[in-house]
Amino acid sequence: MKKLIIANKEFQSRLFLGTGKFGSAKLMEEAVLASGSELVTVALKRVDFETDTDLLLTHLQHAHINLLPNTSGARNAKEAVFAAQLSREALETNWLKLEIHPDPRYLMPDAIETLKATEELAKLGFIVLPYIHADPVLCKRLEDVGTAAVMPLGSPIGSNKGLKTIDFLEIIIEQSRVPVIIDAGIGAPSDAAKAMELGADAVLVNTAIAVAGNPVEMARAFKMAVEAGRLAYESKLGTIRNRAEASSPLTAFLD
């Protein structure tokens, strides 16, 4: 399988994990390890920077695991840029999952503020991975201002509803010059496999693993699904045919 490259960094795994919602930090760690993921998101607001023994961070100290801090809680570009700067300083990474959702109900991303913050943060040297609607034009606009990837949602975050935005995801994948990571709503390994079959570069999963009956086994299931989906994509899936081929073709007269 081809390696995933984002901002010149290589990843073996195309499965990214969120670290919230787990019943314990230890369970989260075990699930992350089982998933094979090399990039995990961490909500800045959850990290206790006052102590150097933050529970979340101590459970993520593995050589192959990279942190992707997120700005969850920011309601506009200004707040997100502040949070990003704190994150870069405290966590010593310039990678950032940009999340601006002023709507605390459905956590819908704010396209206008996200574009503004991406531009500013890219100029400040951040590697920005913005969480956005499955909006093909916004993706191109983000490319123009220096985004490192785009992270369109499959369906509302935490909903487990799968790829409701599939028609737009296909357009985004077709047009994108940066990696496309399907971010929210992936509820089952089959959704992840489908996203990969479509040609997504990676998927990010949290709720479906964290609140599963057995999060560790579920993480393994997602690992396999992502690999299967990617392998299928690279192996060129057969075309789906809606009807049988006619036995007397309309163009037979040309022969």
Added chain:
Amino acid sequence: MSFKELYNSQNWEEVKKTIYDKTSQDVEKALASDRRTLEDFKALISPAAVPYLEQMAQLSNQLTKKRFGKTIQMYAPMYLSNECNNICTYCGFSFDNKVKRKTLSEKEIVQEVEEIKKHGFNHILLVTGEANQIVHVDFFLKAIKIIKSQFANISIEVQPLETGEYKQLHEAGVYSVLVYQETYHKDVYKTYHPKGKKSNFDYRLETPDRIGEAGIHKIGLGILLGLEDWRVDSFYCALHLDYLQKRYWQTKYSISFPRMRPAEGIIEPNVIVTDKELLQLICAYRLLNEEVELSISTRESEKFRNNIIPLGVTSMSAGSKTNPGGYAVDTGSLEQFEISDERSAGEIAALITNSGYEVVWKDWDNVLS
């Protein structure tokens, strides 16, 4: 339409009738729906829903996990003052309760904070009575300045303020403001609050609007369980929540469930809300609204708190003192009510962990405000 207009368009007795007329069919329809309405909420809090409590609890558990994961946030209340000019017949701080009053000095606030921090808290709730001469917005701003570096998240539960004052508090770093209507029954409200600024029902009713306009991140609502019919009162509270959520769409909301507890010089509850009924109410809120935060305080018993963790709540207090100086400075001062669950923060944290849930001490950062 303002909430006052919306409120006035409803009639208490009619609302009550529609709740008590709900049938098992209404409940089943509400349970089967995946986008529930206020009519569904009425069915879920109705007597007809009582036989469905197990199903409600199962659904509440699933929905809460989906949204909040297996986590419970912890916070500690810190009472800054028990001065109060209101007469509230159910409250230990009531003006006519002739006992010694106390307001913490700056030094005392520091001492209390030190003690609270020892228990691991990073989210704090500042509480006072209503005594505008002594405990006013400047007093709050001073207190916030003192404690801000110590806490990631500051909430306040004080007298209703003006929009401009809420803006000042927002800028000073207050994340959340809690203000309970106590009861939405206007006439009954007057009998419980005969004197003081709090006797103005409408001013209190419109307080959440002022908080929303000021841009505060989270608004806490609630009724005092024990004053009036909890079903009708809770419907009005849910109506209020629904109204606010549509108008102040960038704001988060939380619901608390204070159940009347004994306090010095106060009356007996008018209505007894049982554990079963409180659970029904908690589950009904979760089924109505997947995003609203639900909070349980130390007013509740050990048994109830031991078992409520997976059923819909998202935050709990622990080791609480309900008197100013209660943690370190003046442990014997007048308390607002007697707590029921006296276990320490460490014990409650262990309880949460043993239930398979993660204790969240920090879920905000001042850098975001």
